[in-house]
Amino acid sequence: MDPDALAKAFVEHYYTTFDTNRAALANLYQEASMLTFEGQKIQGAQNIVAKLTSLPFQQCLHKITTVDCQPSGVNAAMLVFVSGNLQLAGEQHALKFSQMFHLIPTPQGSYYVNNDVFRLNYA
Amino acid sequence: MDPDALAKAFVEHYYTTFDTNRAALANLYQEASMLTFEGQKIQGAQNIVAKLTSLPFQQCLHKITTVDCQPSGVNAAMLVFVSGNLQLAGEQHALKFSQMFHLIPTPQGSYYVNNDVFRLNYA
Numbered sequence A, B: 001m002d003p004d005a006l007a008k009a010f011v012e013h014y015y016t017t018f019d020t021n022r023a024a025l026a027n028l029y030q031e032a033s034m035l036t037f038e039g040q041k042i043q044g045a046q047n048i049v050a051k052l053t054s055l056p057f058q059q060c061l062h063k064i065t066t067v068d069c070q071p072s073g074v075n076a077a078m079l080v081f082v083s084g085n086l087q088l089a090g091e092q093h094a095l096k097f098s099q100m101f102h103l104i105p106t107p108q109g110s111y112y113v114n115n116d117v118f119r120l121n122y123a
Helices: A003-020 A022-028 A045-053 B003-020 B022-028 B045-053
Strands: A029-037 A040-043 A060-071 A078-088 A095-105 A111-120 B029-037 B040-043 B060-071 B078-088 B095-105 B111-120
Touching (some): A003 A060, A003 A078, A060 B111, A078 B095, A095 B078, A111 B060, B003 B060, B003 B078, B022 B029, B022 B045, B040 B045
Parallel strands (some): A029 A111
Antiparallel strands (some): A029 A040, A060 A078, A078 A095, A095 A111, B029 B040, B060 B078, B078 B095, B095 B111
């Protein structure tokens, strides 16, 4: 599978999981993983999912606009850069967002998120 | 110097150089460096600077809104995520942008850009 297709598949899986069963995102992080969410730094799968599941909205829908992918220079690790729209239930206008993932291969042949930075663009 | 201060100093240096002497950005990239500019992939310091200096605007001003920084997990390498506004000369409205850098330490004690992804948010 080529890296661009792999990045796209990861991103689709990530946001589908976020929008349907946020707690299951725990499987995509590890203890060393870091999330910076709107400037707040959080480390570890459990803390990251605690943050994501406690956001002040229950239902949301991510729509991906762009996915860019590059090898990060370490083994088969990948940097994935996403832009898109985040529609919150009951809100008229979607919010634009940008997000960056650093994906590291696991011995099982999948990837985990080592780095995650999320920002709203307030558009 | 703590990583956040270092990331901020790098970002300020990068955009000041971009806005005043774009060709000098060549010093910040190496042959393995990759830039994805609005979806277009470019590799190597020379090709990257050729792209940046041939953009269809001569004068611009980057205004940084946010800078987020995380260690990428490899030695002292850093991931830096930027959001901001790009004001083009003669244009009334600034463009929002997001950009990601993966910075790798050099033996001389500075950093070079191994990965660079730039996207306009069309806001």
